[in-house]
Amino acid sequence: xxxxxxxxxxxxxxxxxxxxxxxxxxxxxxxxxxxxxxxxxxxxxxxxxxxxxxxxxxxxxxxxxxxxxxxxxxxxxxxxxxxxxxxxxxxxxxxxxxxxxxxxxxxxxxxxxxxxxxxxxxxxxxxxxxxxxxxxxxxxxxxxxxxxxxxxxxxxxxxxxxxxxxxxxxxxxxxxxxxxxxxxxxxxxxxxxxxxxxxxxxxxxxx
Numbered sequence: 001x002x003x004x005x006x007x008x009x010x011x012x013x014x015x016x017x018x019x020x021x022x023x024x025x026x027x028x029x030x031x032x033x034x035x036x037x038x039x040x041x042x043x044x045x046x047x048x049x050x051x052x053x054x055x056x057x058x059x060x061x062x063x064x065x066x067x068x069x070x071x072x073x074x075x076x077x078x079x080x081x082x083x084x085x086x087x088x089x090x091x092x093x094x095x096x097x098x099x100x101x102x103x104x105x106x107x108x109x110x111x112x113x114x115x116x117x118x119x120x121x122x123x124x125x126x127x128x129x130x131x132x133x134x135x136x137x138x139x140x141x142x143x144x145x146x147x148x149x150x151x152x153x154x155x156x157x158x159x160x161x162x163x164x165x166x167x168x169x170x171x172x173x174x175x176x177x178x179x180x181x182x183x184x185x186x187x188x189x190x191x192x193x194x195x196x197x198x199x200x201x202x203x204x205x206x207x
Contacts (some may be wrong), residue, residue: 056143063105077092110156135202
């Protein structure tokens, strides 16, 4: 039986990745725009917790309350070892540029990160992408996490992906996420791993 569910993100790059992951599942997914969920002023304050898991769960619960539909959400980010795990849960807002969105915000965040690492003479820098994926349906609240390891490099490579992807060389692929195919990124990426783990749990509970 197919279950209609919301994917709680307004990020088009993330949504593209998630549609690929859900294409082979029992969930018929719809995004916030398709569901007519207009952007509210309080959305910016949802991800105010200190862990990816807390943020993902808070986002799923928030949009479940607004829609009444089973809701998937995630929180993800970059953890750089020499920076003590930063930018971490602040990855999307690392530059402090609240006036920017989309590719302009990505560019500002990358510039902030690379500037710090250059001043520390720490490039290339070991790092991991981390994703916590959450599901809420009124009866259940489930969270699972996925990670992928790599290096931050000073020069961007590739034009795919979003965020820090062009500067993140995957340890397994030996290419940046900006160069990787959608299939490879889904297979070894943090978001693919987190959502596959979450879907396995849900599939077992529904068996």
